[in-house]
Amino acid sequence: MADNLDMFRKLSEHLILIIISFLPFKEAVRTSVLSKRWRFMDCALQQIQNYQGRLGLDFSDPTWAEDNLDNHAALFDLPLNVFGHIVLESIKLFSCNFRNSDFMNFTALKQVSFGWLELSLSFIKALLRNCPLLESLSLKKCWNLDHLEISGPNLRLKCFVADNCSLISNEIVIEAPNLRFFKYSGTIPHFEFEIHPAHMEEAVLSFGMELDYDESIGYDLYKLLLQLYPIKVLTICSFMLQV
Structure with missing residues (x-):
């Protein structure tokens, strides 16, 4: 050796x-x-x-279950020299730690995907503010978010995915006039939408992690559908059909 x-x-x-x-x-x-x-x-x-200005790193374990509440510490720390490549347009980081302040160097980003990471609401807001070209944001199994707030001046975001993320206050606020595609999986949060009806094309809603039903849930879902109207394509889960 x-x-x-x-x-x-x-x-x-x-x-x-x-x-x-x-x-x-x-x-x-x-x-x-x-x-x-x-x-x-x-x-x-x-x-x-x-x-092609892309970076994709996935260090998540295939044995990690997507439908439970377990959080898994990131398995890898992104080297600091990566943050010098400010021309990146697409980045995917799964179970890969990074310093929030350094990430703001990537001002040319158009596509961002995070998975199996601890994130803060302040970081999400800073990301939307510092990446004016951002068109797609995907969050999968992220945790420690107080709630989700997708908004900002001149927001270009066209696609937003929140997949089984853990929200402390269980609230999602979306003010994205250019949004065309929205996908959500998890328990039923309180939704507040401000979108342009003419732009919104498709939404996918899955509440498979919801275990209980009460009358307030039915009303929340009714308001959600009103906010999405007149969407062109809507995919829903069996839970919504039962409600």
């Missing part, structure tokens, strides 16, 4: 860079923990990331 490490240390930085360029992006990022010699990995990352 020691001999192998010695052979590795003898490699030139140029050769290591070539090796990194042939690795899948996820594996290339993982090499950052091997040695301080990988400081030039920033160059390799740029070659890979600039391909």
Whole structure:
């Protein structure tokens, strides 16, 4: 083992860079923990990331159940040198930690997808404020959100997905005049919608995590449907049919 490490240390930085360029992006990022010699990995990352301006890292465990309330700590910390690539247009981070302040460098983002992460409402608001080109936002199994508020001046958002996220106050406020697609899965929250009826095309509503029914739920769903009207395509779960 020691001999192998010695052979590795003898490699030139140029050769290591070539090796990194042939690795899948996820594996290339993982090499950052091997040695301080990988400081030039920033160059390799740029070659890979600039391909169509996309970054996708999924470190979630396939055995994690999507329909329970368990939260799982992120398994990976995003290297700081990644935040230098401000030209990214699409980013997907599942079970991958990052510093909120550094993320605001990505002002060119059009598509953002987070999964299995602890997020705050203040971060979501800052993201919408600092990414004026954002058109798609997806949150899957995120937690520690007081509630969800999707709003902001000149918001371009066309697609918003909230999939089994844990909300402390169980409230979702959406003020997105350009929204065309909305998908929600989880328990029934209090919804407040301000959308442009002519733009809204499709909504998918699934309340499979809702265990109990009372009369107030029926009224909340009635108000939700009124706020979405006259949507073109509406997909609902069996729970709504029972209500």
